[in-house]
Amino acid sequence: MPFPGVWMTESESMIYRVVPKCACSSIGQIMFYSDHGRYFDGDIHDSRDGLHKWSQDHSQQPIDQAVRGHTALTFTCVRNPYSRILSSFFDKIAGIQRNGKRYRGNLLPQLAQRYGVDVGSPENGFEFDQIASFRRFLLFARDTIRWRRPMEPDIHWSAVSSHVATFIANGGRYDQIFFTEDFDAGMQRALDAAETPVPVDVAQVPRFNESEGHGPKRAHKISEYFDDLSRHLMWEIYKRDFQLFRYDFDDPDRRGPKGEVDLDEIHRKLGE
Incomplete structure (x- = not known):
């Protein structure tokens, strides 16, 4: 196996x-x-x-x-799920990778053309509308997970x-x-x-954040990135994450879970 x-x-x-x-x-x-x-x-x-x-x-x-x-x-x-998808956006979409290049090469041009995502550049200090671009990226992430287009979902x-x-x-x-x-x-x-x-x-133990310092800093608190449509998409994509791992869907700014995980429930539901 x-x-x-x-x-x-x-x-x-x-x-x-x-x-x-x-x-x-x-x-x-x-x-x-x-x-x-x-x-x-x-x-x-x-x-x-x-x-x-x-x-x-x-x-x-x-x-x-x-x-x-x-x-x-x-x-x-x-x-x-709220902080994780934001971290993915700022690291993999808006940031520059360790090799000095954009993540997955042609991904950002594709996002710009199909979804109108703009993430600025090191030359302009990564100046862009973070909220608007993140919401467009979230639509793209939903499309990859739900419809597997325009590409397979990324890990x-x-x-x-x-x-x-x-x-x-x-x-x-x-x-x-x-x-x-x-x-x-x-x-x-x-x-x-x-x-x-x-x-x-x-x-x-020191922290090993490999993406730190290679892209823009998040300029707003978490909840400001998620309007009603964005939260609807979050529930569509990550409903099981919110439920199984006890995270608060109703309050994006509450980072920690509402309770401990139930290992038996997780093995039962994810083993089906």
Whole structure:
């Protein structure tokens, strides 16, 4: 059975289902450190050794065996749909990537032509109407997810529940699911429940935000980006995320969840 998006420490102490835009860089670096006592030099997504990844052929057998045998602490991390889709927009659409180029090459010209999205440029200080362009991008994201056009949905704005569900559907089971909004406490609980070769104090871990400083800053509070139509689209795309992970659909500015996740409910509903 395939387990796309799964990372595991080489010591097989922890298994993590990656969810893009949910602190995955920090989690990967913490897992790397928990084995080696040092952080990976660079973006953890670029590592080719020191951390098992399903995308690496040599990692697939050990990951498959550990998942099937449930021999390691297995977890993932989720995020409020409102802040996550905004982060995706400012990073992947409005921002410049680590390689100095726009994300996915011709994506932005296509968004400009078909949806009227304008995100400015480094030359003009990224001056643009953030609210109008974000709402147009949200329509595009809905079209990719609902209709799979003008392209397949991207992993950075596909629903969190969809990422989480593939692991369950293929035979995996989570021990813990915690929130990006309470990252330190959730990550520490996962580490405390695992037997890692190197102890980690999450409070001392630097933040690994690879997109920081490469694009415009968000100029408004979260709720100002979402009018009635935008919120209707959010419910259409992310209804299951709001419900399963207990986020407040009615108050976009309430970042944290209204309660803890119910692991049994998540496995039941996402395993259907």
